Amino acid sequence: MTFGALVAIRVLHTVVSCFISVYALVVVPVVRLSRQYDDAVNRAVQIFREQSGNWGGCDWTTQFGAMCLNLKGLTARQAKMMANATTGSESTGWQEAADWLQRVEVDAQSAELAAKRAIELLPHDTSAALTQIRKACELERRYRDPRVWLALLEGIQDVCKLA
Secondary structure, X not given: OOHHHHHHHHHHHHHHHHHHHHHHXXXXXXXXXXXXXXXXXXXXXXXXXXXXXXXXXXOOOOOEOOOOXXXXXXXXXXXXXXXHHOOHHHHHHHHHHHHHHHHHHHHHHHHHHHHHHHHHHOOOOHHHHHHHHHHHHHHHHOOOOOOOOHHHHHHHHHHHHHO
8 A cells, every 4th residue: 555545544534533523522412402302392292282171160169259159160151050040149149250250261261272372383483382381371370370281381491491
């Protein structure tokens, strides 16, 4: 083998070694990070699927109004039926409860839509996704500590850290 061929082999070996070093330092961590990101997005989607439909109205004990009504498990429609079936101050109390329950039900639906929108935005715009899930948590917080959408907020925050 000639001296020129030996030099060419040595140069080629150096170039390949540099390429492997760059690949190991740059590409492999990016691939690993990408996998972590995808896993975090998939966890957030799974949390949404698990929580979707879990909050549709008043599912906690209340002492609503002057009559201290416990509205847990009641719908606005059921409270409206009670308002129609009673008279006087009792009817008024049930009507107020029906109105309040209607707001809870609307806010629960709005929170679910915001959470769904957060999941739709997550792969493309983590900031907008975070805004949407915070909206869902704020809607729930109007009535109680967020239980349904808090886990999804934490999941989306994990995605944001990897973005």
